[in-house]
Amino acid sequence: MGRAVVLPKSIAKLVEREARRLGISVEEYLAEVxxxxxxxxxxxxxxxxxxxxxxxxxxxxxxxxxLGELLRSSGALQHWAIKAYAYWRE
Numbered sequence: 001m002g003r004a005v006v007l008p009k010s011i012a013k014l015v016e017r018e019a020r021r022l023g024i025s026v027e028e029y030l031a032e033v034x035x036x037x038x039x040x041x042x043x044x045x046x047x048x049x050x051x052x053x054x055x056x057x058x059x060x061x062x063x064x065x066x067l068g069e070l071l072r073s074s075g076a077l078q079h080w081a082i083k084a085y086a087y088w089r090e
Contacts, residue, residue, distance in 0.1 A: 028083075040090035047084035051077055 019029035035043045054077040061070040
């Protein structure tokens, strides 16, 4: 689905610690940090892109019959779509 990004261990630990402190995933933390310069509509568009990526991943998992991963992906997809809608409404 995506491309792996390799970070120095100290930066990776910082990102993980901050995400955990905020009670969100590393992916969501990075999306929030990287989209801080965008307006609400711009953030919504970026979150929609993530949701579209997760939808494509879920379709692949469904085709392969990987139901456990499909459930995880569909839950994440719903989360990102709801966040996109919330930003869109701002």
